[in-house]
Amino acid sequence: MLKIRKAVKQDWHGIYKILSEIIKKGDTYAIEPDAGEQELKELWMAKPKACFVAMEKGEVAGSYYLKTNQQGGGSHVCNAGYIVHPDIRGKGIGRGMCAHSLETALEMGYEAMQYNLVVSTNQDAVHLWKSMGFAIAGTLPEAFRHPEEGPVDAFVMYRLL
Amino acid sequence: MLKIRKAVKQDWHGIYKILSEIIKKGDTYAIEPDAGEQELKELWMAKPKACFVAMEKGEVAGSYYLKTNQQGGGSHVCNAGYIVHPDIRGKGIGRGMCAHSLETALEMGYEAMQYNLVVSTNQDAVHLWKSMGFAIAGTLPEAFRHPEEGPVDAFVMYRLL
Numbered sequence: 001m002l003k004i005r006k007a008v009k010q011d012w013h014g015i016y017k018i019l020s021e022i023i024k025k026g027d028t029y030a031i032e033p034d035a036g037e038q039e040l041k042e043l044w045m046a047k048p049k050a051c052f053v054a055m056e057k058g059e060v061a062g063s064y065y066l067k068t069n070q071q072g073g074g075s076h077v078c079n080a081g082y083i084v085h086p087d088i089r090g091k092g093i094g095r096g097m098c099a100h101s102l103e104t105a106l107e108m109g110y111e112a113m114q115y116n117l118v119v120s121t122n123q124d125a126v127h128l129w130k131s132m133g134f135a136i137a138g139t140l141p142e143a144f145r146h147p148e149e150g151p152v153d154a155f156v157m158y159r160l161l
Numbered sequence: 162m163l164k165i166r167k168a169v170k171q172d173w174h175g176i177y178k179i180l181s182e183i184i185k186k187g188d189t190y191a192i193e194p195d196a197g198e199q200e201l202k203e204l205w206m207a208k209p210k211a212c213f214v215a216m217e218k219g220e221v222a223g224s225y226y227l228k229t230n231q232q233g234g235g236s237h238v239c240n241a242g243y244i245v246h247p248d249i250r251g252k253g254i255g256r257g258m259c260a261h262s263l264e265t266a267l268e269m270g271y272e273a274m275q276y277n278l279v280v281s282t283n284q285d286a287v288h289l290w291k292s293m294g295f296a297i298a299g300t301l302p303e304a305f306r307h308p309e310e311g312p313v314d315a316f317v318m319y320r321l322l
Binding site: 023026027029030031032033035070071072073074075076077111112114116117119136137138139140141142143144145146147154156158160 | 184187188190191192193194196231232233234235236237238272273275277278280297298299300301302303304305306307308315317319321
């Protein structure tokens with residue numbers, strides 16, 4: 001039974017364990033693979049407007065952040081990022097968090113959600129976001145350097161709320 | 162005769178005069194129209210990797226910044242923003258700065274340039290970027306709230322260097 005709630009300070013350790021593993025691989029997020037813990041905390045928990053955790057059996061199973069994507073005339077569009085514990089993928093945790101984030105974004109007054117850089121080789125993610133109503137708004141040629149596959153395309157994905 | 166050179170501290174006043182007027186209108190840049198001077202300085206001059214000015218008759222006629230658009234696997238793509246003094250538009254200053262920025266970006270080791278949010282109603286800009294080799298990589302539906310026209314589409318524009 002998945003429970004999604006606002007992250008509190010004490011959740012950081014659990015989030016960091018998942019996030020640092022994912023970042024280290026360097027194949028999905030446009031974050032330096034050797035980013036320090038403080039930098040990741042700023043980026044995932046401190047700076048965003050909201051940070052949530054998905055809890056399973058009292059442990060952090062996943063997390064997402066929500067933030068304003070652009071300022072001024074673009075401030076009604078939000079951006080979100082999601083991580084799921086590598087050992088418990090494919091159980092709907094990502095989907096559950098995405099659905100939760102769409103509801104939360106609407107409650108917060110946003111009118112659209114945008115993912116700025118979805119690595120095209122990350123097909124599970126692309127498939128999931130599509131099934132959640134996102135469209136590939138654009139393709140950025142060779143915009144991501146995949147550690148194994150070299151330069152690969154990235155997608156901008158977008159949906160109105 | 163247009164001279165483009167690296168901006169120095171003393172150029173800020175001239176840059177700010179142009180930038181603040183453009184921002185106030187709120188119809189082209191995704192920046193809060195009432196952003197303070199310090200905030201604009203951070204955003205345009207302090208945080209970016211480089212900031213240039215186009216000088217005409219000893220006055221700042223335009224300016225552009227250059228920065229890394231994404232981190233990690235996306236750090237070979239840069240982003241740039243340009244402003245031209247409203248009284249001297251249509252004289253090729255924007256085009257001159259764009260050409261200069263493409264060369265500078267290449268020298269700095271970037272491999273592509275991306276504009277994250279080009280307001281679709283800003284047709285002069287869209288036309289100019291296209292003529293400089295940029296493609297509309299994607300359309301973001303209603304991603305910009307135009308002060309007169311309401312929600313309008315925005316483009317992600319992109320070119321390899």
